[in-house]
Amino acid sequence: MSGPHLTRPGVPGTLAPRWRLPLLLMLLACGLVIATGLGTSFLSPTRVSAALIGAGSDMDEIIIWTLRLPRVALAVLAGMALALSGALMQRALRNPLAVPSILGVSDGAALGVVTFLYFFSNENNVLTVSIHWMPVAGVLGAIGLAAAIALLTAGDPRGRDPLRLILYGVALSALAKAAVVLMMILGPVYRAGQALRWLTGAVNAAHWSDVFVVAAGLALAVPVLLLLRLPMRQITLDPASARATGLGVEPTRAALLVLSVLLTALAVSQVGAIGFVGLIAPHAARIFHGQFSGGYLLSSAVMGGLLVLGADTLGRMALPPHELPAGAVTALLGTPVFLLLLLRRHHVTG
Amino acid sequence: MTRPAPLLFLLLCLAAALSLHLGLRFYGPGTVWSALQGGTSTEEIIIRTLRVPRTLIGAVCGGALGLSGLLMQAVTRNPLAEPGLLGINAGAAFAVTLGLVGFAISAPLPVALLAVLGALATTALVFGIGLALGPTGGDGTVLLIGVTVAAMLGALTQVMLLMDETALETLLFWLSGGFADRPMTLLGVALPLLLLVLLACALLSGGIDALRLDDHSAQGIGVGVTRLRLIALVLAALLAALSVSLAGPVVFLGLVAPHIARRLTGPQHPFFGLAIITLLLGAIIAVLADILARVIVAPGEAPIGAVLALVGVPFLIHLLRRRRGGPA
Numbered sequence: 001m002s003g004p005h006l007t008r009p010g011v012p013g014t015l016a017p018r019w020r021l022p023l024l025l026m027l028l029a030c031g032l033v034i035a036t037g038l039g040t041s042f043l044s045p046t047r048v049s050a051a052l053i054g055a056g057s058d059m060d061e062i063i064i065w066t067l068r069l070p071r072v073a074l075a076v077l078a079g080m081a082l083a084l085s086g087a088l089m090q091r092a093l094r095n096p097l098a099v100p101s102i103l104g105v106s107d108g109a110a111l112g113v114v115t116f117l118y119f120f121s122n123e124n125n126v127l128t129v130s131i132h133w134m135p136v137a138g139v140l141g142a143i144g145l146a147a148a149i150a151l152l153t154a155g156d157p158r159g160r161d162p163l164r165l166i167l168y169g170v171a172l173s174a175l176a177k178a179a180v181v182l183m184m185i186l187g188p189v190y191r192a193g194q195a196l197r198w199l200t201g202a203v204n205a206a207h208w209s210d211v212f213v214v215a216a217g218l219a220l221a222v223p224v225l226l227l228l229r230l231p232m233r234q235i236t237l238d239p240a241s242a243r244a245t246g247l248g249v250e251p252t253r254a255a256l257l258v259l260s261v262l263l264t265a266l267a268v269s270q271v272g273a274i275g276f277v278g279l280i281a282p283h284a285a286r287i288f289h290g291q292f293s294g295g296y297l298l299s300s301a302v303m304g305g306l307l308v309l310g311a312d313t314l315g316r317m318a319l320p321p322h323e324l325p326a327g328a329v330t331a332l333l334g335t336p337v338f339l340l341l342l343l344r345r346h347h348v349t350g
Numbered sequence: 351m352t353r354p355a356p357l358l359f360l361l362l363c364l365a366a367a368l369s370l371h372l373g374l375r376f377y378g379p380g381t382v383w384s385a386l387q388g389g390t391s392t393e394e395i396i397i398r399t400l401r402v403p404r405t406l407i408g409a410v411c412g413g414a415l416g417l418s419g420l421l422m423q424a425v426t427r428n429p430l431a432e433p434g435l436l437g438i439n440a441g442a443a444f445a446v447t448l449g450l451v452g453f454a455i456s457a458p459l460p461v462a463l464l465a466v467l468g469a470l471a472t473t474a475l476v477f478g479i480g481l482a483l484g485p486t487g488g489d490g491t492v493l494l495i496g497v498t499v500a501a502m503l504g505a506l507t508q509v510m511l512l513m514d515e516t517a518l519e520t521l522l523f524w525l526s527g528g529f530a531d532r533p534m535t536l537l538g539v540a541l542p543l544l545l546l547v548l549l550a551c552a553l554l555s556g557g558i559d560a561l562r563l564d565d566h567s568a569q570g571i572g573v574g575v576t577r578l579r580l581i582a583l584v585l586a587a588l589l590a591a592l593s594v595s596l597a598g599p600v601v602f603l604g605l606v607a608p609h610i611a612r613r614l615t616g617p618q619h620p621f622f623g624l625a626i627i628t629l630l631l632g633a634i635i636a637v638l639a640d641i642l643a644r645v646i647v648a649p650g651e652a653p654i655g656a657v658l659a660l661v662g663v664p665f666l667i668h669l670l671r672r673r674r675g676g677p678a
Contacts, residue, residue: 097494156671164670170435170497171666174601178659185647275501322512328505335502339479339495 020288021295024302031306032076035313036068070206075312075326076305077214078267079277083304084221085263086278087285087297091232092256093165096286096341099279100264103149103166104173105142106273109265111176112141114183135213138269139262141176146261148172210270217266224259225297232256236292274311274327276334277304283337307333354614355623358630362409365637369405370397373644400530403537408529408640409633410540411593412603416632417547417625418589419604420611424558424621425582426477428492429609429669433469433590434601436496440503441472442594443525447507450521451514458535462595469591473583475499527598527655529640540592547585548625554582555622600636601655602662607632609669635661 033052037043043051043060050056051064082100089098100106116137152168234247235256242249264278281304285291289299308326311333315324370382377385377393385394386402415433422431433439445468449455455464476499480492507525511518524532551558557578560568565575593600611628612619636654639661643652 152667152671166494167670168667170493171663171670174659174666175663178656178663181653181656182647182660185650185652319513324509324512328509328512331501331505332509335498335505338498342491342495343479343482 021299021302024288024299024306028076028302028306028309031309032072035072035075035309036064038313038317039063039068070208070211071312072309073211074206074214074271075309077211077218078271078274079281079304079306079308080301081214081218081221081263081267081304082274082277082308083281083285083300084218084225084297085260085267086304087282087300088256088260088263089278090282091235092253092260094236096283097279097338098166099276099338100260103146103169104176105146105169105261105264106268106275107173107176107180108145109138109142109268110180110273111145112137112139113269114180115141118183118186135266135269139265142261142265142268145172145176146257150257214266214270217263221259221263228252228255228259233292271308272325272327274308274325274330276330276338277307279341280330280334280337281307283341355626355630358627358634362630362634362637365634365641366405366409369408369637369641370401372641373401403532403534404529404640405637406537407532407534407596408636410537410544411529411597411600412607412632412634412636413629414540414544414547414589414593414632415600415603415636416607416611416628417544417551418586418593420608420625420628421551421582421586421589422604423608425561425579426480426492427561430493430605430666432602432605433586434599434604435493435500435666436473436476437498437500437503438469438472438476438496438587438590439594439599439601440500440507441475442466442469442591443599444468444503444507445471446595447510447521447525451510458533458595459539462536462539462592465591465595466588469587469594470584472499472503473587477583524598526653527600528643528651528653529597529636530644530651532597536596540596543592544589544629547589548629550581550585551625552622554578555620555625558582558621597654599655600658602658602665603632603636605669606658606662606665607635609665 033045033048036052037045037048041063043063047056047060048064051060054061056064085100086098089100089103090096092098113134116134120133149165149168149172152172153165156164156168231247231252234242234245235249235252236242237245239249267274282300284303284307285296285300288303289296307330311329312326315326315329318324367382370385371377371379375393377397381389381393382397385397388398389395419432422433422436423429442465445464446461448468449461449464455461476492476496479495483491511521557568557573560571560573561575561578568575590604608624608628611624611631614631615624615627635658639654639657643654643657646652646657
């Protein structure tokens with residue numbers, strides 16, 4: 001990774017800016033091929049590439065297309081959604097420490113899913129409605145919790161400090177966690193089993209349908225992001241200057257936050273709670289790409305995809321036959337990054 | 351209210367008595383009394399071997415956690431300091447898990463020692479980073495550091511448990527926190543230690559009272575501020591570790607008990623009196639929460655952490671919303 005001299009745009013770095021994004025995309029492609037090849041039976045990159053373009057052996061194609069690729073694709077797409085969500089939230093709150101996972105959005109999604117399982121599954125361990133409603137429940141839970149946090153912050157007598165938003169998030173996510181635990185105990189075991197499998201936050205049970213849901217959500221977000229291009233530049237100014245450039249600060253902030261919550265909810269409802277991606281990936285993109293140069297969001301997204309792909313691959317390769325959940329790996333990576341950011345921010349401002 | 355302590359002590363006795371009677375099955379006062387006298391019928395054995403230990407452990411852990419929170423809050427002037435939220439319980443739990451998975455340490459005393467080491471290291475880490483950030487960070491930042499460190503330690507603990515399934519079976523129950531079915535052996539160490547810390551609180555009381563002023567004024571009237579702070583934090587970590595090795599990580603008690611104690615006594619109460627009231631309140635809350643945990647999802651048993659979160663979160667939000675300089 002490059003040094004901090006690349007953070008400021010216009011400073012000549014070791015790599016010309018126009019090459020940064022293609023380099024990242026190439027890394028992602030390589031990562032995809034390698035991660036697909038890794039597993040109980042190792043497939044060389046050439047065999048993987050051959051199978052991907054339909055020229056491999058039948059056996060390889062089955063392994064890759066039905067077993068490995070959905071998982072790998074889901075990891076990349078969920079990572080992209082989480083990273084984008086983090087980048088948007090940080091932009092909206094003008095605070096590099098704002099992370100959807102710390103805000104408790106993922107716990108809200110978990111509460112939504114467990115509530116759904118609680119009400120819509122019967123004694124025979126069968127859902128009374130289609131399983132495809134489960135992500136919807138997750139999204140609703142996440143939005144509900146985010147709305148509660150927003151209400152608390154808006155009504156805060158000490159003013160709308162972004163730090164207080166995070167603290168309310170910590171408090172409410174603890175409440176959501178407690179509610180999840182209680183519901184899992186209240187409901188008979190078959191519900192707990194279903195909920196637990198989902199809550200551990202892993203991409204191992206991936207199907208192509210999951211992949212398509214996340215891909216569709218991301219595709220829907222792209223035009224909105226394109227529309228928000230200019231406001232997202234303006235909101236990086238201080239509120240007064242941003243207003244002077246003709247920006248409605250509050251509506252823009254609200255729009256970005258809503259989009260951010262939706263993206264997190266989308267990812268979390270499919271892969272469970274994988275934390276800290278929204279913190280690490282945008283930060284890596286800030287260092288590598290620069291926050292104010294074009295393509296920062298894309299760069300964040302690719303970093304997020306790489307990160308979750310790496311975490312998931314590491315998780316399944318590190319200690320066979322055990323599989324570490326990707327969320328545990330990202331938490332281990334994310335905490336030091338978060339603490340370093342806190343310390344560095346202090347040195348800049350204090 | 352002139353002297354709440356005797357009243358609280360009565361309340362604690364009442365809660366403990368209730369805890370012996372209530373549960374999946376209600377036992378009459380006669381049965382409970384004869385059980386305490388050493389009766390041998392099934393009910394009496396249930397009461398003596400299940401309900402008495404969990405009541406005692408609950409009371410000791412609640413008192414220890416409350417006192418731990420009070421010490422932290424007093425010397426850091428941070429009303430949000432609490433061993434559970436700041437990750438100190440998670441640190442102790444991590445050390446215990448590491449000991450079991452890595453070195454097969456499972457005897458009660460070494461486990462308690464490991465918990466103490468983990469708690470001390472985490473306290474040093476969290477408050478060290480908080481100190482490096484200086485006063486600009488504010489109360490919330492330390493809480494944020496603690497929550498993040500707790501998340502990391504939780505992930506590490508989870509990874510270790512995944513690697514070692516026997517450890518998972520041994521520890522999963524303990525890690526979820528609760529007062530039921532815990533070994534009584536540690537209680538003989540825990541209770542004297544709790545009383546010793548209380549004695550230390552009596553000795554430190556004057557200095558801690560002086561700390562309510564700013565550091566300079568406290569230094570001016572002859573208080574060794576840094577040393578006092580260090581001692582108090584070590585004591586707080588010790589108490590947290592004690593309760594973790596007894597009952598597993600339990601959150602929010604250390605936040606709720608000191609704040610109610612302050613409400614009861616008013617802002618200028620001497621620290622030692624406050625410590626006793628916090629101790630009693632912590633014990634009462636823990637015993638009541640334990641009863642609640644038995645009752646609300648009967649015939650199952652709710653984790654005490656979930657019950658306390660339901661009480662503690664509204665409390666935390668209330669504290670966050672309160673304006674600075676309001677009633678302490």
